[in-house]
Amino acid sequence: MVRMENNSSPNCYSRLLPIFLIGGLIFFFGFSIGSRHGANLYSSEVIGNVDFAPYWKTWNVLNDKFVSGSSTAAVSGQDRVWQSIVGLAKSYDDPYTVFFPPKETKLFEASISGNFEGVGMEIGMRDDIVTVISPLKGTPADRAGMMPGDQIIRIDGESTNQFTVSDAVQRIRGERGTSVILTILREDVDEPLEISIVRDVITMPSIDTELRDDGIFLIQLYNFTGQSQKQFKKALKEFADSGADKLILDLRGNPGGFLDAAVDMTSWFLPKGKVIVSEDFGDPETIHHLRSKGHELPVEDFKMVILIDGGSASASEILAGALSEHGVATLIGEQSFGKGSVQQVVNITSDTSLKVTIARWLTPNGVSISHDGITPDIEVSFDMEDLEAGEDPQLDRAIEFVNEK
Known part of the structure; x- marks a missing residue:
């Protein structure tokens, strides 16, 4: 499941976190040139230092010679174009760079809607x-x-x-x-x-809150969406009104969501201007720092723990990494997933789209989130035996920690 910002523009670029171009344009350019050459498709035409002749020769050999071993209908020329672009995207060997033909684009858009x-x-x-x-x-x-x-x-x-x-x-x-x-x-x-x-x-669920009898306030956040921002603000007001001075934010199993939501939620805990996350576009001169908006949290002098595990990814890792490195929260649990790359969605046609990795995330201290993820300050495992027994050693350790003097 992935996320994108809502935008009515058919050509919008939407920034994604979770946890799927010029290359496509080059292909279309080659396609249009080849089509105009008609019978000359077998020639060694080189476009932009790329030789498309083998591609067109394969296209025409399949057109002329292929006989299906089944009774299924022949593949249309347009479907062959879509699958060619699918292969082009796969050639980048990045699981999050994916081309979606019309049917898959509809499924992708349905997943974004959250229903x-x-x-x-x-x-x-x-x-x-x-x-x-x-x-x-x-x-x-x-x-x-x-x-x-x-x-x-x-x-x-x-x-x-x-x-x-x-x-x-x-x-x-x-x-x-x-x-x-x-x-x-x-x-x-x-x-x-x-x-x-x-x-x-x-x-998709969004958020749950609970004020425990021992005065600890729990917030369980399931994802980072536009609605999550409003609900998180409401949850923090509940926390302030409760009079509690101990907060546990549970990000276990939270796969991420909107970048804007992650920055907005983290901004409740950091002064304005503090770096939350940086985008590394592959050039040290183009690193972009995303900073706190400095929301005013109506609670002072509280102790905070964030729970993470292998299901905490993307936006969860941004929030957890920022609050840990700025000394606001202690992380308890297990290593996070390590989804630290940035995707954009490009509408190639009105009914097809390309999700392409454009950057990677760095924590405020410059640590890459990709692959290794975020390491908790206090490691506590949670296994199948704990689940079957109805026990939660990670939450138990968090409760113990916030109650320590």
Whole structure:
């Protein structure tokens, strides 16, 4: 699942966090030139230092000679163009750079809206394996027992060995009431597990709050959306009105969301102008610093813990990293996911789109979030035995920490 900013402009560039061009334009340029040359497509035409002759020769050989072994309809010329661009995007060997043909673009836009049919979990690539970042609370994936870090090796019996994130999403998502069988590898479990999940309509949760009897205020944030910003502000007002001076922010299983939401929420805890995160575009001279807006939190002298785990990704890592490095909060739990790259969505045509990685995130101290993620100050594991026993050692340690003098 990914996020993008709402914008009515068909050519908008939307910045993404979670946890999917010129290259495309070059391809279209080559396509138009080749088409105009007609019978001369076999020539060694070089465009922009790229020789498109092998491509056009392959195109025409397939056109002239291919005979399908099945009764399915022939692939249209336009579908071959779309799949060519899919392959072009794959050639960059980045799981988050993906071209979406018309059908996939509709699915992508549905996931952005936060209301769609499927199983309800965030997936990404880790070590070239389709991996669960986090199941969303109360969804079919959550009820079926999917866990952060589960490696999906087969979907309905089909190996995911050569899959991109987009390939996996297309096969896992489906109509309400239908089923999908996921074969997974799970840490500390010797044999692969087969989990059957019945798809349903997915409505994304946002935030929960609780004032405990011991005076600790809990905020559990499930994602970073435009609505999350308003609800987070309301939750902080509840915290202020409660009179509590101990705050636990639970970002476990939070896969991220809007960049603006992450910056806005972090701004409640940092003075105006403090660096929250930096965007590294591959050139030291073009690093862009995103700074706190300096919102006024009506609470002073409170102790704060942030809970993170392997399902905390993207915007969660930005907030946790910033508040940890600025000395505002102590991080407890497990290593975060490590989704530290920036994507933009480009509408290639009115019904196709390209999601492309354009930068990587750095914490205020210049540490890259990608791959390794954020390391908690106090490491506490949470395993299957804890889950089955109804125990939460990470939350227990957080409560113990904020109660320490």
